[in-house]
Amino acid sequence: MTTAPVIELRAATKRFRGATGGVHTAVRELTLSVQPGEFVAVVGPTGCGKSTTLSLVSGLEPPSSGVALVRGEPVLGIPDGIGYMFQNDAVQPWRSVLDNVAAGPRYRGLSKAKAREKARVWVDKVGLGKFAGYYPHQLSGGMRKRVALAATLVNEPEILLMDEPFSALDVQTRALMQDELLRLWSGTNAAVVFVTHDLDEAIALADKVIVMTAGPATVKAGFEVHLPRPRLVEEIRMTPEFQSVYREIWESLREEVDKTRERSVVAS
Numbered sequence: 371m372t373t374a375p376v377i378e379l380r381a382a383t384k385r386f387r388g389a390t391g392g393v394h395t396a397v398r399e400l401t402l403s404v405q406p407g408e409f410v411a412v413v414g415p416t417g418c419g420k421s422t423t424l425s426l427v428s429g430l431e432p433p434s435s436g437v438a439l440v441r442g443e444p445v446l447g448i449p450d451g452i453g454y455m456f457q458n459d460a461v462q463p464w465r466s467v468l469d470n471v472a473a474g475p476r477y478r479g480l481s482k483a484k485a486r487e488k489a490r491v492w493v494d495k496v497g498l499g500k501f502a503g504y505y506p507h508q509l510s511g512g513m514r515k516r517v518a519l520a521a522t523l524v525n526e527p528e529i530l531l532m533d534e535p536f537s538a539l540d541v542q543t544r545a546l547m548q549d550e551l552l553r554l555w556s557g558t559n560a561a562v563v564f565v566t567h568d569l570d571e572a573i574a575l576a577d578k579v580i581v582m583t584a585g586p587a588t589v590k591a592g593f594e595v596h597l598p599r600p601r602l603v604e605e606i607r608m609t610p611e612f613q614s615v616y617r618e619i620w621e622s623l624r625e626e627v628d629k630t631r632e633r634s635v636v637a638s
């Protein structure tokens with residue numbers, strides 16, 4: 371059964387005016403749809419337009435032509451029900467772990483006590499129960515990521531936009547966070563769009579991997595990932611099924627990566 375997509379980009383194009391007056395096309399005629407509860411990973415060569423694609427969904431940038439729809443409505447501002455996670459997380463250094471996580475519910479109008487009660491549940495869920503009173507500078511990078519994850523999920527987003535959220539972490543912490551994300555996401559019906567440079571990460575997490583072309587970004591190909599869930603990323607990567615999907619997608623992605631490299635050689 372197909373349901374109505376929660377996110378749709380229809381032939382969306384985004385042009386930016388450069389400082390010297392020229393026009394740069396970051397995203398070209400991009401068509402993409404994401405169903406409720408679907409985990410979509412977006413991979414593409416560096417600088418191709420992946421983050422701009424997320425900005426079209428979040429309303430940070432309007433398309434120059436084409437349309438961006440969330441829940442079937444054109445995106446005019448930042449739609450309700452969207453959560454974000456970026457490489458650099460907006461944890462607030464002056465707030466404790468608990469109050470960082472309570473900030474979203476407070477902003478949405480809950481009393482301090484209610485917001486903290488809700489936050490407590492998520493602080494526990496991400497395994498930071500004993501650190502609720504700590505401040506960000508007292509935590510490791512992985513723990514700060516957990517705070518950011520809890521602070522995002524406490525708002526129960528219907529859509530989660532993630533732009534290389536784990537790329538600054540060391541390999542082991544990264545795998546732990548990927549498992550943590552899958553575990554917490556599986557209890558929701560949130561649609562996820564997860565941008566990454568890392569094809570391993572994309573396949574381990576997603577139901578569908580979208581390969582973008584060298585910039586301007588458009589969808590080159592989409593690949594369904596039929597690996598069973600629940601998944602443990604370090605284990606699933608060892609399976610022959612994973613490796614065969616990896617080879618198939620890498621064939622497609624490699625051409626675009628090569629194009630980007632050739633362009634940068636010509637330009638230098």
Ligand SMILES: Nc1ncnc2c1ncn2[C@@H]1O[C@H](COP(=O)(O)OP(=O)(O)OP(=O)(O)O)[C@@H](O)[C@H]1O
Pocket residue numbers: 386387388394395396414415416417418419420421422423585
């Ligand atoms: N606000 C802006 N004004 C002008 N140009 C922009 C703006 N935002 C992005 N661009 C340009 O659009 C192109 C695509 O950028 P974008 O950040 O979307 O790519 P990306 O695929 O996410 O990059 P990376 O892989 O490095 O994270 C780049 O050439 C970038 O310089």
